[in-house]
Amino acid sequence: AQSVAQPEDQVNVAEGNPLTVKCTYSVSGNPYLFWYVQYPNRGLQFLLKYITGDNLVKGSYGFEAEFNKSQTSFHLKKPSALVSDSALYFCAVTPGDDKIIFGKGTRLHILP
Amino acid sequence: EAQVTQNPRYLITVTGKKLTVTCSQNMNHEYMSWYRQDPGLGLRQIYYSMNVEVTDKGDVPEGYKVSRKEKRNFPLILESPSPNQTSLYFCASGTGSPYNSPLHFGNGTRLTVT
Numbered sequence: 171a172q173s174v175a176q177p178e179d180q181v182n183v184a185e186g187n188p189l190t191v192k193c194t195y196s197v198s199g200n201p202y203l204f205w206y207v208q209y210p211n212r213g214l215q216f217l218l219k220y221i222t223g224d225n226l227v228k229g230s231y232g233f234e235a236e237f238n239k240s241q242t243s244f245h246l247k248k249p250s251a252l253v254s255d256s257a258l259y260f261c262a263v264t265p266g267d268d269k270i271i272f273g274k275g276t277r278l279h280i281l282p
Numbered sequence: 283e284a285q286v287t288q289n290p291r292y293l294i295t296v297t298g299k300k301l302t303v304t305c306s307q308n309m310n311h312e313y314m315s316w317y318r319q320d321p322g323l324g325l326r327q328i329y330y331s332m333n334v335e336v337t338d339k340g341d342v343p344e345g346y347k348v349s350r351k352e353k354r355n356f357p358l359i360l361e362s363p364s365p366n367q368t369s370l371y372f373c374a375s376g377t378g379s380p381y382n383s384p385l386h387f388g389n390g391t392r393l394t395v396t
Contacts, residue, residue, distance in 0.1 A: 204384065269330070269340065270385070272324045
């Protein structure tokens with residue numbers, strides 16, 4: 171079955187430190203990969219996407235993600251975390267049809 | 283302002299009483315979809331629509347109906363709501379298939395069925 175896994179329910183990082191939010195996927199073919207962020211009482215917002223090409227993708231708010239085909243991973247990263255980065259982050263994959271599969275989400279807490 | 287608008291934001295109802303959650307987008311998007319968000323389960327797709335009069339089931343369509351009579355509107359209908367449909371619902375739209383087009387989400391509708 172096609173799926174997306176976010177192995178950590180919550181990640182705590184001190185402000186100013188680098189952060190990583192993990193995502194792995196199990197999809198046949200060449201999927202497209204996305205990261206979305208959800209702030210309290212809001213819908214999801216698009217952060218970045220990987221289609222083809224460079225394995226390091228840059229997105230909004232200083233975030234980037236690294237695609238690793240051999241490990242089927244698409245980890246979200248930021249060199250220096252801000253308190254305002256605290257939110258719920260979702261990894262998503264589109265297998266090649268018109269559907270999209272979301273992970274269960276990872277809550278990121280940036281500690282001042 | 284480009285946006286996806288859902289109404290209502292909060293809804294409390296009783297089992298069996300038909301309800302409709304509206305969704306409208308002003309970006310002339312072809313693709314629209316509905317999701318429910320539950321703790322520990324993330325977002326699960328209910329229905330989606332690639333264009334007017336074209337709708338398809340997502341992963342959890344049971345108990346829900348949708349229609350796409352106009353490009354901008356995609357209402358979610360619960361003919362006979364049950365307590366297991368208590369959830370946070372999101373509507374989203376995109377320029378084309380989510381295969382390569384980012385989705386734009388509404389702010390959500392929190393539904394409680396007693």
